[in-house]
Amino acid sequence: MEIKLTLNGRSLTASIGADTLLIDLVRDHGCYSVKRGCETANCGLCTVLLDGTPVLSCSVLAARVAGRHVQTLEGLQEEAADFVGFIADQGAEQCGFCNPGFVMNTIALLRENHDPTDDEIRAYLAGNLCRCSGYEGQLRGIRAYLDSRKEARA
Structure with missing residues (x-):
């Protein structure tokens, strides 16, 4: 599936699988400040801002960010x-x-x-x-x- 989003202020079109997590999407696009820790939404290492609100990217499907703004520390x-x-x-x-x-x-x-x-x-x-x-x-x-x-x- 193909999604469009804004990552750190830049438009991005990405081809993803239905089970791709947001953490994998942002890391695949060079945002290495987003870290893989517990993978159970308990440690905060994977925090990104989704439309300005902090979310744990290890618990968000990448498909859910289509049309939205994602910010990482790089941005x-x-x-x-x-x-x-x-x-x-x-x-x-x-x-x-x-x-x-x-x-x-x-x-x-x-x-x-x-x-x-x-x-x-x-x-x-x-x-x-x-x-x-x-x-x-x-x-x-x-x-x-x-x-x-x-x-x-x-």
Whole structure:
């Protein structure tokens, strides 16, 4: 079957099987930030934005994204560059494997809520599995980024 979609701002026509998962489609088109982890929609490593909403690409059939907009970290480098340094400064990317999923969810959170509380940040990032850092580094990094934005506006 053939589908048309927008991937990272570019029109794409892809030939897929009926059982092709979105994770396989985006990786086949060079989006290697989308990682295969648990394959059971539990770890967040495969997070992409589908029409601006974070989804787990390991649990979405590629056929369901026909006519829609899919964004991966490759298409959001400028937006991500603003805050990934803050996460790194907190030692929250020890191995870095979970980082793309955290970044994708943080982008979605900050688009939706420009000044989230710590509890709102934790709730938004709850679906991301990190075995190295215990999540507090990511929270501190996001909080430091938000605080720096407030200072810049003042």
